[in-house]
Amino acid sequence: xxxxxxxxxxxxxxxxxxxxxxxxxxxxxxxxxxxxxxxxxxxxxxxxxxxxxxxxxxxxxxxxxxxxxxxxxxxxxxxxxxxxxxxxxxxxxxxxxxxxxxxxxxxxxxxxxxxxxxxxxxxxxxxxxxxxxxxxxxxxxxxxxxxxxxxxxxxxxxxxxxxxxxxxxxxxxxxxxxxxxxxxxxxxxxxxxxxxxxxxxxxxxxxxxxxxxxxxxxxxxxxxxxx
Amino acid sequence: xxxxxxxxxxxxxxxxxxxxxxxxxxxxxxxxxxxxxxxxxxxxxxxxxxxxxxxxxxxxxxxxxxxxxxxxxxxxxxxxxxxxxxxxxxxxxxxxxxxxxxxxxxxxxxxxxxxxxxxxxxxxxxxxxxxxxxxxxxxxxxxxxxxxxxxxxxxxxxxxxxxxxxxxxxxxxxxxxxxxxxxxxxxxxxxxxxxxxxxxxxxxxxxxxxxxxxxxxxxxxxxxxxxxxxxxxxxxxxxxxxxxxxxxxxxxxxxxxxxxxxxxxxxxxxxxxxxxxxxxxxxxxxxxxxxxxxxxxxxxxxxxxxxxxxxxxxxxxxxxxxxxxxxxxxxxxxxxxxxxxxxxxxxxxxxxxxxxxxxxxxxxxxxxxxxxxxxx
Numbered sequence: 001x002x003x004x005x006x007x008x009x010x011x012x013x014x015x016x017x018x019x020x021x022x023x024x025x026x027x028x029x030x031x032x033x034x035x036x037x038x039x040x041x042x043x044x045x046x047x048x049x050x051x052x053x054x055x056x057x058x059x060x061x062x063x064x065x066x067x068x069x070x071x072x073x074x075x076x077x078x079x080x081x082x083x084x085x086x087x088x089x090x091x092x093x094x095x096x097x098x099x100x101x102x103x104x105x106x107x108x109x110x111x112x113x114x115x116x117x118x119x120x121x122x123x124x125x126x127x128x129x130x131x132x133x134x135x136x137x138x139x140x141x142x143x144x145x146x147x148x149x150x151x152x153x154x155x156x157x158x159x160x161x162x163x164x165x166x167x168x169x170x171x172x173x174x175x176x177x178x179x180x181x182x183x184x185x186x187x188x189x190x191x192x193x194x195x196x197x198x199x200x201x202x203x204x205x206x207x208x209x210x211x212x213x214x215x216x217x218x219x220x221x222x223x224x225x226x227x
Numbered sequence: 228x229x230x231x232x233x234x235x236x237x238x239x240x241x242x243x244x245x246x247x248x249x250x251x252x253x254x255x256x257x258x259x260x261x262x263x264x265x266x267x268x269x270x271x272x273x274x275x276x277x278x279x280x281x282x283x284x285x286x287x288x289x290x291x292x293x294x295x296x297x298x299x300x301x302x303x304x305x306x307x308x309x310x311x312x313x314x315x316x317x318x319x320x321x322x323x324x325x326x327x328x329x330x331x332x333x334x335x336x337x338x339x340x341x342x343x344x345x346x347x348x349x350x351x352x353x354x355x356x357x358x359x360x361x362x363x364x365x366x367x368x369x370x371x372x373x374x375x376x377x378x379x380x381x382x383x384x385x386x387x388x389x390x391x392x393x394x395x396x397x398x399x400x401x402x403x404x405x406x407x408x409x410x411x412x413x414x415x416x417x418x419x420x421x422x423x424x425x426x427x428x429x430x431x432x433x434x435x436x437x438x439x440x441x442x443x444x445x446x447x448x449x450x451x452x453x454x455x456x457x458x459x460x461x462x463x464x465x466x467x468x469x470x471x472x473x474x475x476x477x478x479x480x481x482x483x484x485x486x487x488x489x490x491x492x493x494x495x496x497x498x499x500x501x502x503x504x505x506x507x508x509x510x511x512x513x514x515x516x517x518x519x520x521x522x523x524x525x526x527x528x529x530x531x532x533x534x535x536x537x538x539x540x541x542x543x544x545x546x547x548x549x550x551x552x553x554x555x556x557x558x559x560x561x562x563x564x565x566x567x568x569x570x571x572x573x574x575x576x577x578x579x580x581x582x583x584x585x586x587x588x589x590x591x592x593x594x595x596x597x598x599x600x601x602x603x
Contacts, residue, residue, distance in 0.1 A: 082459070087345075087347065088343075088345070089345070089367070090344075091336070091343060091344065091345070094330075094333075094336045094343075094344045095336060097403070097407065098336050098337050098403060101337075101402065101403065101406055107406060107410045108410075109407075109410035109411050112407035112408075112410055112411060113411075113464050113465050113592050113593075115330070115344070115407065116329060116367065116369050116591075116592055116593065117346075117367050118367060118368045118369050118591075118592075118593045118595060119369070119464060119592060119593045121459075121593060122459065122464050122592065122593025122594045122595065123464065123593075125459040125460075125461040125593070125594055126461050126462065126463070126464070126594065128461075129461045130459060130461055131458050131459050131460075131461050131473065131476060132457070132458065132459065133375075133378075133457035133458070133459075134368060134375070134457065134459050134593070134595050135366065135368065135375060135379065136366065136367050136368050137364050137365065137366060137367075138331075138345060138346040138347040138365045138367050139347040139350075139364070139365060140345070140347040140348055140351050143347075146362075146364060150379070150382075153382065153386065157386075179335055179336075179343065
């Protein structure tokens with residue numbers, strides 16, 4: 001029996017850089033994703049990229065690397081679902097906004113909306129006119145299973161024409177140290193559609209879903225390694 | 228999935244922990260009597276922001292919670308316990324849990340504690356405390372978290388992943404939240420005035436709310452989740468679309484799933500924050516949906532404040548109670564409508580038929596829109 005959905009695009013970010021089905025590996029400099037300009041990666045200007053928080057930047061880079069801006073037609077975009085699974089979500093922005101409330105500091109209104117983990121998905125929606133359901137799931141353990149399943153079901157039941165799933169975290173060293181956590185930079189995006197979509201299949205969905213480490217399968221395929 | 232399949236999602240239990248009442252009955256009595264919990268700051272006094280008004284929990288609840296840091300958990304726990312009791316204490320080992328919250332507990336980010344503003348940590352704590360062993364999820368979709376959570380739980384039941392799911396919404400106020408909204412100039416200096424010509428912004432509140440949903444009709448209290456729909460404005464991160472297209476799309480999707488026309492709706496419970504842009508957008512969305520005068524509509528944030536992750540739950544309790552009582556509540560504090568003339572804003576409570584449909588709406592930062600249709 002064929003899978004109810006297909007993977008037509010994928011992207012991944014880790015400490016090495018960003019890679020995707022629509023992006024040759026782009027290696028980060030020592031400053032990591034914080035210092036990256038959109039133009040450096042995709043050779044096009046994108047002035048609004050600068051205003052994003054770090055998590056939003058990583059999500060948008062990873063989604064673009066997966067072909068989020070290229071693979072779906074207008075009708076599909078009208079009902080493309082966005083699903084996020086993350087452990088730390090927007091913790092980086094939480095700490096930054098809290099810091100701006102300290103005595104003697106200036107409150108940063110522009111940071112406050114990014115203290116919601118779903119805001120990065122809103123940024124994706126604005127960039128690509130995605131108007132489907134939006135679901136941000138925050139868990140303390142690996143959340144990829146439920147997120148992949150919910151995305152699959154949204155497409156398989158016809159509730160969404162396509163789904164862009166973003167799974168992972170972006171917690172820089174400095175902020176992680178402040179609260180005694182390990183820094184983490186690992187984000188994967190998958191673009192799913194139904195069987196009737198015209199785009200070619202990138203990865204076998206069943207193989208991804210049933211793998212012990214689904215994100216490892218995606219990352220290995222994109223980076224060309226077997227970590 | 229057909230609307231007939233989704234009609235299997237029954238409301239089996241309710242819980243509320245709010246300033247208007249600790250317990251669903253007290254909360255709903257206060258709402259239908261037109262009371263408001265908005266009053267001068269108590270524990271938040273001295274917070275540097277554009278208002279001195281909010282719907283804070285009382286000092287005794289705060290004490291039971293062990294202070295502000297434990298309040299979000301306490302509100303969620305109280306509401307959950309009540310919903311489980313009304314639902315006949317279902318087997319918790321297989322019960323699903325969906326937690327709706329924007330920030331969970333902020334300790335570690337703001338003040339002492341280890342909550343880290345992480346909804347997942349709060350969901351784990353709640354599941355452990357209540358010994359809930361089924362699937363669980365923590366949903367943080369801004370101010371639409373509550374309806375997004377009801378939609379997620381309904382999907383689980385509709386596709387057979389769970390027989391019963393407890394949906395709990397909670398958020399507690401703190402200077403982090405108050406100053407955040409204040410910095411965006413989103414707060415009214417006094418009590419909010421949703422849909423009024425003189426509205427200036429929202430008022431914040433804190434609460435816990437819960438719904439026990441079940442696929443078993445013998446457990447029904449008489450109301451059900453008929454359908455849901457979600458969308459994104461894809462327009463602006465903090466501002467809603469001016470023409471209401473996104474919210475209209477979410478409501479249209481819910482109605483299509485339910486197999487209903489707008490004219491089939493008997494009541495609309497509005498998101499109604501009191502900000503100029505939200506209320507204008509919401510009225511435009513409904514005018515667009517109906518193509519003329521809408522079904523009777525009201526909102527209750529003037530009474531509860533905007534309780535963020537709890538709002539979708541406690542406001543769904545109001546919509547469900549309207550169906551149960553066959554009475555739609557009035558818009559408290561509304562003097563002169565300042566929104567689209569086609570939005571039929573209730574100035575007095577209004578009778579509903581025995582078998583009725585109510586539409587509940589929500590919208591949030593990131594352009595998120597959600598709609599749920601309830602039926603009796």
